[in-house]
Amino acid sequence: MKFIHAADIHLDSPLIGLQRYEGAPAEEIRGATRRALQNLVELAAAEKVDFLLMAGDLYDGDWKDYNTGLFLSRQMSRLHDEGIRVFIISGNHDAASQITKHLRMPENVKTFSVRNPETVIIEKLGLAIHGQGYPDRAVIEDMTGAYSQASPHHFNIGLLHTSLDGREGHEPYAPTNAAGLLSKGYDYWALGHVHAREIVRDDPWIVFPGNIQGRHIRETGPKGCLLVEAQDGRVVRVEPRELDVMRWAVAAVEAGKAARGDDVLEIASATLIRTLKENKDMPLALRLEIVGATKAHRELLSNPERWKNELRAVATDVGGGTLWLEKIRFATRDALDAAAPTAQSEALIELMKSIDGLSVDAELVKAAVEALGDLSGKLPHELRGGDEAIRLDDPEAVKRAAEGVRQGLMNRILAGGGEL
Numbered sequence: 001m002k003f004i005h006a007a008d009i010h011l012d013s014p015l016i017g018l019q020r021y022e023g024a025p026a027e028e029i030r031g032a033t034r035r036a037l038q039n040l041v042e043l044a045a046a047e048k049v050d051f052l053l054m055a056g057d058l059y060d061g062d063w064k065d066y067n068t069g070l071f072l073s074r075q076m077s078r079l080h081d082e083g084i085r086v087f088i089i090s091g092n093h094d095a096a097s098q099i100t101k102h103l104r105m106p107e108n109v110k111t112f113s114v115r116n117p118e119t120v121i122i123e124k125l126g127l128a129i130h131g132q133g134y135p136d137r138a139v140i141e142d143m144t145g146a147y148s149q150a151s152p153h154h155f156n157i158g159l160l161h162t163s164l165d166g167r168e169g170h171e172p173y174a175p176t177n178a179a180g181l182l183s184k185g186y187d188y189w190a191l192g193h194v195h196a197r198e199i200v201r202d203d204p205w206i207v208f209p210g211n212i213q214g215r216h217i218r219e220t221g222p223k224g225c226l227l228v229e230a231q232d233g234r235v236v237r238v239e240p241r242e243l244d245v246m247r248w249a250v251a252a253v254e255a256g257k258a259a260r261g262d263d264v265l266e267i268a269s270a271t272l273i274r275t276l277k278e279n280k281d282m283p284l285a286l287r288l289e290i291v292g293a294t295k296a297h298r299e300l301l302s303n304p305e306r307w308k309n310e311l312r313a314v315a316t317d318v319g320g321g322t323l324w325l326e327k328i329r330f331a332t333r334d335a336l337d338a339a340a341p342t343a344q345s346e347a348l349i350e351l352m353k354s355i356d357g358l359s360v361d362a363e364l365v366k367a368a369v370e371a372l373g374d375l376s377g378k379l380p381h382e383l384r385g386g387d388e389a390i391r392l393d394d395p396e397a398v399k400r401a402a403e404g405v406r407q408g409l410m411n412r413i414l415a416g417g418g419e420l
Contacts, residue, residue: 001125001155004044004241006225007055007192008211009037010093012068015246015285016216032246033060034071036213039243040225041075045082047227050125052084055192055209056091056134056161069103080108085122090114090133091161091192092173112159117147121154126233130186131159134174142176150185155233158184161192169218170194181206188228188235195219197226197240205235214248217287217326222247246283248326251275255332256292261299261307264290265314272318284319285326293335300330366395 015029044052058072076086086109095114105111112118112131120129128151132143143160150156158181162174170193178200181189189206196219197210209226211219224243229236253271258264268288276284288311290300300307308328315323 001127001230002047002049003051003053003228003230004040004047004049004225005053005055005188005190005207005209005228006040006212007161007190007209008057008091008195009033009040009054009072010057010060010211010213010215011037011072013060013215015214029246032244033213033215035245036223036243037072037075039245040212041078043225043227043241043243044079044084048082049084049227052079052086053129053157053159053190054086054088055159055190056089057093057192057211058088058090059094066103073103073105076109077106080106084108085110087120087129087131087159088112088133089131089159089161089192092134092137092139092171095134095137117143119148119151121151126154127157128154129157129159130184134161138171139174140172141174142180143174144176144180144184147184150187155230156184156186156188158186158189160189163193164191164200167194167196178206187230187233199238202235202238205238207238209240212243213246214244217248217250217285220248220250244282246285247279248285248287249275249279250287250289252289252291254292255290255294255296256335258294258296261296261310264294264296264300264307265310268311269314269318272315272323276319276323281322283322285324286315287327287329288315288325289329289331291331293333295335297332297334300332304330 011033012030013033015032040052059068079086088109088111090111110120112133114133114135117130117132121127122129130147132147143162144158147158160174160176160181162176163170163172165175165177166172173193182201182204187204189200189204191200191206191208194208195211195214196208198208200206200208205228207226210223212223212225214220214223222240222242222244224241227237227239227241251271253264253268255264255267258267268290271288272286275286307330311328312325315325
């Protein structure tokens with residue numbers, strides 16, 4: 001018996017962070033999740049799998065028309081022509097979709113009830129599949145309590161859209177734990193909701209396949225599904241298969257050896273070439289971080305917009321139209337020669353020591369976090385959540401801010417001749 005475990009399709013979800021970038025391929029961005037789904041269907045047909053499991057979030061919330069759902073239906077019809085059955089549970093995003101509630105699927109597709117757990121028995125395969133979809137967007141109770149115990153003399157699979165006992169970046173929906181899943185006696189738990197691939201256990205298997213297409217910079221690396229083979233009631237192979245058509249990545253340009261801004265561009269070019277090769281030269285949205293103690297630090301910070309545009313030009317040259325810099329972050333430090341500190345006033349030295357102390361003294365950091373607590377609550381909503389959130393309650397963020405202050409003060413003082 002051979003099957004595919006996929007989840008979190010998020011069909012027609014926009015890829016966040018590239019639409020606003022001039023030169024990015026808008027059509028490719030908009031169609032990425034559709035092409036990833038087509039890759040999934042093509043893989044199922046090529047591998048001649050017995051069935052496909054889809055563990056929630058086929059859609060990305062509600063839509064204005066039926067085109068999204070009709071596209072999914074056409075893909076399921078192709079699997080019908082191949083004799084491949086599909087088993088689906090709805091996730092939190094599907095529960096918000098009117099399409100999910102009203103669109104009719106081909107007869108090879110079984111969508112599990114959202115009211116109670118169901119069990120589907122396929123005697124020809126010696127298979128029992130158990131599952132339940134989301135009745136509402138926010139399911140805060142453990143759904144597995146009502147799931148049936150394993151069917152004797154069958155290979156048992158549980159379909160569940162869950163955060164388990166919590167996963168960073170994901171709402172704590174349908175919470176449960178490995179012990180609760182094990183109590184059902186199933187041979188394979190096909191999970192969804194968490195967008196990073198994770199093998200929670202392999203005896204029996206409890207697995208998140210991750211989503212099939214990264215949608216923003218927090219979803220980096222290869223994305224796809226799991227190809228699973230079982231024999232004599234046991235899983236004998238679980239193989240990740242890549243399906244994504246555009247990829248997100250973060251790369252660091254080590255600028256320590258750079259004496260000038262142009263040197264940084266050369267190092268960046270080599271870094272971009274290497275990163276493209278690591279990602280099989282597929283279209284790549286990249287966040288670039290320029291790091292290290294470098295003599296080019298002050299030149300970079302003197303005109304950051306110029307160097308950002310220079311780096312984007314390098315990316316265009318290296319990628320030939322397949323590489324886009326989603327964001328560029330300068331995180332360098334000044335590489336002063338050994339004599340420089342002795343040229344500063346005692347006040348400057350003491351000031352720098354104080355800020356350096358903040359970066360290593362846990363009590364000072366704690367005091368700073370407490371002092372900033374009231375300010376955190378007064379920040380605009382858009383600055384308190386998401387990728388660009390200002391985390392005044394995060395000790396590591398406070399340390400990074402202290403280092404930024406240190407570098408800013410050093411640059412200004414040195415530019416003024418070293419006097420406070």
